[in-house]
Amino acid sequence: MQAKARNDLARLFAEKLADAGLTHSGITTYSTPRRLALIAKGLPETTEAVSEELKGPRTSAPPQALEGFLRKTGLAQDQLEDRDGTWFAVIDRPGRAASDVLAEAIAAIVREFPWPKSMRWGAKSNTTSSLRWVRPLHSIVALLGEDIVPVEVDGVECGATTLGHRFHHPGPITIGGAHDYVEKLRACHVVVDQEEREATIRDGAAELAKSAKLTLVEDEGLVIENAGLTELPKALLGSFDPAYLDVPEEVIQLTARINQKYFVMRDGEQRSHAGGMASSGAGKLAPRFVCVANIDAKDGCEAIVAGNERVLAARLADARFFWEQDLKVSLEDLLPKIDQMLFYEGMGSLKAKAERIAALSEAICKRWFPDRDPETAYRAGLLAKADLASGMVGEFPELQGVMGGHYAERAGEKPGLVSALKQQYQQVADGCIPACVALADRIDTLAQFFSKGIKPTGSKDPFALRRAALAVIQTILANETRMSLREAFGLTDAEADVEELMAFFADRLKVQQRDAGVRHDLIDAVFALGGEDDLVRLLARVKALQGFVETPEGANLLAGYKRAANILKKEKWEQTAAGDADVLTEEAALRDALDNAGPHAVEAVENEDFTGAMTALANLRGPIDAFFDKVTVNDADPAIRARRLNLLARFRDAVHTVADFSKIEG
Numbered sequence: 201m202q203a204k205a206r207n208d209l210a211r212l213f214a215e216k217l218a219d220a221g222l223t224h225s226g227i228t229t230y231s232t233p234r235r236l237a238l239i240a241k242g243l244p245e246t247t248e249a250v251s252e253e254l255k256g257p258r259t260s261a262p263p264q265a266l267e268g269f270l271r272k273t274g275l276a277q278d279q280l281e282d283r284d285g286t287w288f289a290v291i292d293r294p295g296r297a298a299s300d301v302l303a304e305a306i307a308a309i310v311r312e313f314p315w316p317k318s319m320r321w322g323a324k325s326n327t328t329s330s331l332r333w334v335r336p337l338h339s340i341v342a343l344l345g346e347d348i349v350p351v352e353v354d355g356v357e358c359g360a361t362t363l364g365h366r367f368h369h370p371g372p373i374t375i376g377g378a379h380d381y382v383e384k385l386r387a388c389h390v391v392v393d394q395e396e397r398e399a400t401i402r403d404g405a406a407e408l409a410k411s412a413k414l415t416l417v418e419d420e421g422l423v424i425e426n427a428g429l430t431e432l433p434k435a436l437l438g439s440f441d442p443a444y445l446d447v448p449e450e451v452i453q454l455t456a457r458i459n460q461k462y463f464v465m466r467d468g469e470q471r472s473h474a475g476g477m478a479s480s481g482a483g484k485l486a487p488r489f490v491c492v493a494n495i496d497a498k499d500g501c502e503a504i505v506a507g508n509e510r511v512l513a514a515r516l517a518d519a520r521f522f523w524e525q526d527l528k529v530s531l532e533d534l535l536p537k538i539d540q541m542l543f544y545e546g547m548g549s550l551k552a553k554a555e556r557i558a559a560l561s562e563a564i565c566k567r568w569f570p571d572r573d574p575e576t577a578y579r580a581g582l583l584a585k586a587d588l589a590s591g592m593v594g595e596f597p598e599l600q601g602v603m604g605g606h607y608a609e610r611a612g613e614k615p616g617l618v619s620a621l622k623q624q625y626q627q628v629a630d631g632c633i634p635a636c637v638a639l640a641d642r643i644d645t646l647a648q649f650f651s652k653g654i655k656p657t658g659s660k661d662p663f664a665l666r667r668a669a670l671a672v673i674q675t676i677l678a679n680e681t682r683m684s685l686r687e688a689f690g691l692t693d694a695e696a697d698v699e700e701l702m703a704f705f706a707d708r709l710k711v712q713q714r715d716a717g718v719r720h721d722l723i724d725a726v727f728a729l730g731g732e733d734d735l736v737r738l739l740a741r742v743k744a745l746q747g748f749v750e751t752p753e754g755a756n757l758l759a760g761y762k763r764a765a766n767i768l769k770k771e772k773w774e775q776t777a778a779g780d781a782d783v784l785t786e787e788a789a790l791r792d793a794l795d796n797a798g799p800h801a802v803e804a805v806e807n808e809d810f811t812g813a814m815t816a817l818a819n820l821r822g823p824i825d826a827f828f829d830k831v832t833v834n835d836a837d838p839a840i841r842a843r844r845l846n847l848l849a850r851f852r853d854a855v856h857t858v859a860d861f862s863k864i865e866g
Contacts, residue, residue, distance in 0.1 A: 202231040216305035256287035303351035364388025397427040404435030414465040430494040463490040522591040537589035557581035560640035580620040647694035685733040728860035744810035760824035790823040
């Protein structure tokens, strides 16, 4: 909220000044838990005088039109000018004092500020017209130079007085102007620059880890969050009972992070790298943590550390209780409980969802991972959602899947099953059984929702179906899985439009490959041929095509293709029987090239040698160029014309063995 508030404040302030014709040479914003600040530089003392001309209605227009124009301009009729039968208003706006402009802007910004969450307070809060703010607004400091801007907002009068640190300097301080705002507050133990506070936390935590010969686990989000909670941050090193390390690391880390905003550490020396915080080591979780205080206590913060250690101990005791209770039941014992949990209306319970995942995982394993155990894939799918009924996941929903993996491991399940449960919510599942379960889960979800007509629209995607499709793509590509998406969707029990799903996947693939530099039009060109739904093969074809069309031979062949395709489209031509008697040299050359290149391209595509297919097609470049240079396609003789159109149709079809070049831009 603080980052958004800084951006909103800068935007609104700039807009208000621009509307009033007041310039500035730069804006800086700051935020702390107790204040939101903006400093604008280079403001003039007054705005420039401007003369504005407005065109009004015709002089012959009804009186109501003229009255409306007069209300808009604030002028009388005798102040208007009649120019060739049209009324014009010339409004001279004198320059205004910058302080007056700022007073209006500040009042409007405070009243209109777009907080995601806000509140009313005090006696006025019983009316809906009272001011709303993120927290009760106690003071507004508004200074132009060294002068107070005269403005009052809902009973809060602007001045030059603010408060220092809540504990170190709770009394009022007077700000002399924008030039000393940051340093005066610093002298009163408030660091207003959020980036400076972030650096203090980042560097302080890293130094404490180094002093303890441990590796700090990076967490930039936690750095920003702690900086937003403090005005004078101080990183402190604490510890907890090593006995709690029997609980899975993810539980301890999440307990420390979510509940207490603590950083955790791992065994091993810290290895710093460019950019600040230490890289995460491979060691085990250490029984130490870093908390961030908002005070520099006289006792060296020993009491603060002790208090945080007690609180974390209580949290970890709760976590261990859930862990121990969950271990008393098996994942299979939890299946009846998820039968009482609805997956989505019309799509059954979570148990029904798990049963669909199990069946589909088994089918995917049998079809595309024949050397793996389909029974393990089935069981992994069946148990995938069981931990949603566990006490630990009830406390920490972020651990769904992860905890299931831990419970399965404790129960002696096969490693592939354990890995599948832990990876099921990851964007990319690595390994055969994990891939089977992850693909089955997403494919079932997509098929079920599409069959109900529930699809993403515009920017709205409440069920994250785009993300699900992206996960399918990334998992297939990461594991180089040679599977047919159409066939996979056909294995589900949902009656979804498979071609609609394939179009959806084509869009997602274009998005996914954009960052890799793969052109979207080439993906369209391969998809347009139809039947290509093996993503690994499809991308190999696309990449070979991209390498080809970006060469001179490819660019010229594309130009020749488009010319041929346009002629055939205009003529609405389908191949007919036509003789080869008395053909021109260029016709014979193109015919012979097609006789040679066409079969070679087809054979290369069948062997998935797409570069070889492009090489074969490249041999058509010279003959097609010569054909268009020397041959008149629309000959007066119908037989000759048919023969030449047939040659162009053969050329088009030969190119289509690789991709539909009509989809390629350029």
